[in-house]
Amino acid sequence: MKRHERGLSWWLLLAFLAVVVAVSIFPFAFALSTSLRPRAELFSFPPTWFPKTWAWENFVTVWTAVPLLRYVLNSVVVSVLATLLNMAFAIPAGYALARLNFPGKRLFRQALLVTQMFSPVVLLIGLFRFMNQVHLLDNNASLVITYAALSLAFSVWFLAGYFESIPIEIEEAAMMDGCTRVGALVRVVLPMSKPALVASGVFAFIWAWNEFMIALTFISTPDNRTLPLGIYSFLGQYSVEWNYLMAAALIAIVPVLILFLLIEKNLVKGLTAGAVK
Amino acid sequence: MPRSEPLVGLLFILPTVVLVGVIVFYPIVETALMSFSNVNSLAQREGFAGLANYQALLSDTVFLRVLAQTVFWTVAVVGITTVVSIPVALALNLNFHGRRLARALLIVPWAASLMINAIIWRWILDGQHSIINGTLMRLHLIDQPIIWLGSEGTAWAAIILVGILVSIPFTSFSLLAGLQSVPSELYEAAMVDGAGFWASFWHITLPLMRPVLIVTTLLNVIYVFNSFPIPWVLTQGSPAYRTDILVTYIYKRAFAEGQFGPAAAMAMLIFVLLLAFSLTFSHITKERAKVGIK
Numbered sequence: 001m002k003r004h005e006r007g008l009s010w011w012l013l014l015a016f017l018a019v020v021v022a023v024s025i026f027p028f029a030f031a032l033s034t035s036l037r038p039r040a041e042l043f044s045f046p047p048t049w050f051p052k053t054w055a056w057e058n059f060v061t062v063w064t065a066v067p068l069l070r071y072v073l074n075s076v077v078v079s080v081l082a083t084l085l086n087m088a089f090a091i092p093a094g095y096a097l098a099r100l101n102f103p104g105k106r107l108f109r110q111a112l113l114v115t116q117m118f119s120p121v122v123l124l125i126g127l128f129r130f131m132n133q134v135h136l137l138d139n140n141a142s143l144v145i146t147y148a149a150l151s152l153a154f155s156v157w158f159l160a161g162y163f164e165s166i167p168i169e170i171e172e173a174a175m176m177d178g179c180t181r182v183g184a185l186v187r188v189v190l191p192m193s194k195p196a197l198v199a200s201g202v203f204a205f206i207w208a209w210n211e212f213m214i215a216l217t218f219i220s221t222p223d224n225r226t227l228p229l230g231i232y233s234f235l236g237q238y239s240v241e242w243n244y245l246m247a248a249a250l251i252a253i254v255p256v257l258i259l260f261l262l263i264e265k266n267l268v269k270g271l272t273a274g275a276v277k
Numbered sequence: 278m279p280r281s282e283p284l285v286g287l288l289f290i291l292p293t294v295v296l297v298g299v300i301v302f303y304p305i306v307e308t309a310l311m312s313f314s315n316v317n318s319l320a321q322r323e324g325f326a327g328l329a330n331y332q333a334l335l336s337d338t339v340f341l342r343v344l345a346q347t348v349f350w351t352v353a354v355v356g357i358t359t360v361v362s363i364p365v366a367l368a369l370n371l372n373f374h375g376r377r378l379a380r381a382l383l384i385v386p387w388a389a390s391l392m393i394n395a396i397i398w399r400w401i402l403d404g405q406h407s408i409i410n411g412t413l414m415r416l417h418l419i420d421q422p423i424i425w426l427g428s429e430g431t432a433w434a435a436i437i438l439v440g441i442l443v444s445i446p447f448t449s450f451s452l453l454a455g456l457q458s459v460p461s462e463l464y465e466a467a468m469v470d471g472a473g474f475w476a477s478f479w480h481i482t483l484p485l486m487r488p489v490l491i492v493t494t495l496l497n498v499i500y501v502f503n504s505f506p507i508p509w510v511l512t513q514g515s516p517a518y519r520t521d522i523l524v525t526y527i528y529k530r531a532f533a534e535g536q537f538g539p540a541a542a543m544a545m546l547i548f549v550l551l552l553a554f555s556l557t558f559s560h561i562t563k564e565r566a567k568v569g570i571k
Contacts, residue, residue, distance in 0.1 A: 007474065009473075009475065013364055013367050013368040014368055014373060016365070017364070017379060020445065021382050021383055023442065024383060024442055024446070025382050025385060027398055027401060028385055028389070028397070030400075030401060043406050044406075046414070046415055047407065047408045047412075088292070089296060092289035093290045096286045096290050097290075100282050100289065102283045102287050105286070108290055112297070114552070115301045115302075117499065117552060118301065118551075119503045119548070120503065121505065121523075121524040121527055121528065121544065122545075122551075123305065124527075125320065125531050125540055125541050125544055126303065126307030127300065127304040128320060128531075129304070129320045130299075130304055132320065145300060146300055149300030149301060152296060152297055153297065209390075210390030211390075212505070213506065213509075217528075228392050228393070231392070231396065232392060235399075246397070246400065249389075249396060252390075256390075257385065257388040261381065264384075
């Protein structure tokens with residue numbers, strides 16, 4: 001349709017797009033405007049679209065006014081560990097699906113696909129019981145394990161698909177030269193799979209970074225809160241400091257936004273990978 | 278050709294099998310057992326209860342209403358999102374200045390988690406002095422501030438609006454990817470034949486986009502059905518469970534009220550519903566792919 005001349009339909013489509021983009025970005029623009037207000041201007045009436053005094057210092061003071069640093073550190077640790085665990089398990093499993101024959105391969109493939117259709121809330125009750133039994137409730141380790149597991153099926157599928165697209169002759173040549181199976185995987189396949197490894201790692205990271213419901217269920221001590229939980233806990237306060245809340249919310253979005261733009265090309269391919277096959 | 282190395286293969290999948298087994302399959306079994314048991318408020322099973330938890334659901338009028346609300350919410354959000362996303366995808370596929378910017382801006386609600394989207398909207402709509410009320414009053418469209426999240430009708434409108442806004446990016450990007458795979462020769466041929474924009478949309482674009490529309494809708498149904506944070510942050514189901522969806526209702530029954538037995542029965546019901554839906558849908562998709570173009 002790129003070559004279509006600029007008729008009425010061209011302009012109508014663009015006008016429609018402009019409206020949708022404006023409505024989509026409006027809450028974030030307003031969040032930014034709120035985050036730059038001094039406290040006194042939060043509930044001024046009539047409300048204004050822009051701050052009268054620009055309180056740039058909010059983005060500095062928010063780190064100490066609330067335990068934001070603590071929340072961010074918790075989230076970084078949980079998300080990074082969950083991602084590493086996810087990758088460490090997904091790489092060999094994806095490779096096995098792509099390159100090896102073993103009993104139960106079909107069952108394994110199907111079982112992974114089925115887990116992607118589970119609703120997290122369906123697991124939540126049983127998972128809560130399990131974490132209680134192994135005494136991991138209110139411990140961030142419970143989140144690391146759970147997040148790694150829940151994004152694992154996707155990573156295995158995604159990596160298996162990529163490994164399959166690498167010509168097998170390269171590995172065979174390496175193995176002829178005396179490389180073991182693991183050696184071929186580590187020295188030949190992985191270096192060639194960097195884009196897929198990055199994309200699948202980014203997905204696992206974002207999933208963990210944004211997760212809210214499971215953290216809400218498992219974590220009770222304020223010091224153990226991840227960032228989404230910490231931001232949510234602002235709401236429980238007697239008078240909500242919306243300027244700090246919005247600043248924290250925007251800070252939480254930034255890393256994800258950067259990662260999203262980094263893997264933009266793989267975004268949709270990744271998200272529909274499991275479902276299309 | 279894949280090599281036959283059973284031991285290496287099994288060894289390679291072992292960690293995944295163990296982790297997914299413990300974190301995904303074991304909890305399902307545990308939840309299933311709970312749904313047939315008397316369960317105390319610490320989520321410990323105390324003896325077989327037969328179908329009592331399931332029977333309790335049938336006489337729970339709140340559950341039945343929440344079930345209807347969930348269907349309404351899912352259909353409304355997925356339906357409207359799809360209708361809005363088709364022209365958005367068509368527009369993103371055009372050549373215009375600022376196309377990259379439009380795409381980058383559209384990604385923002387997707388990058389932000391559901392919880393963050395919901396919390397920002399709560400601030401926009403919350404209380405008497407919200408920016409929406411202030412603006413509407415200044416324009417003399419309303420005399421009194423409206424407590425948007427306080428009554429059933431306006432609260433649903435807000436919840437659905439947020440649901441749609443967070444679903445548009447994924448849906449339109451996915452449809453755009455589908456559009457870009459339509460060979461441009463088809464359009465050129467249609468234009469030679471004198472087909473206008475709408476004619477080529479109805480007769481070429483839409484039929485070719487059917488597979489990607491089906492997959493996107495399936496994924497959206499699952500995402501939207503499960504999107505706990507939106508109603509949770511905006512209203513927590515108030516007033517009186519009237520803005521709850523199944524996932525928030527289960528959460529309340531289990532973790533606020535300690536009713537783990539009935540909550541487990543509901544969870545099993547969702548499990549069966551979603552699984553049946555997905556399997557039917559993927560079956561249809563496969564059939565379509567077989568008879569479809571290419």
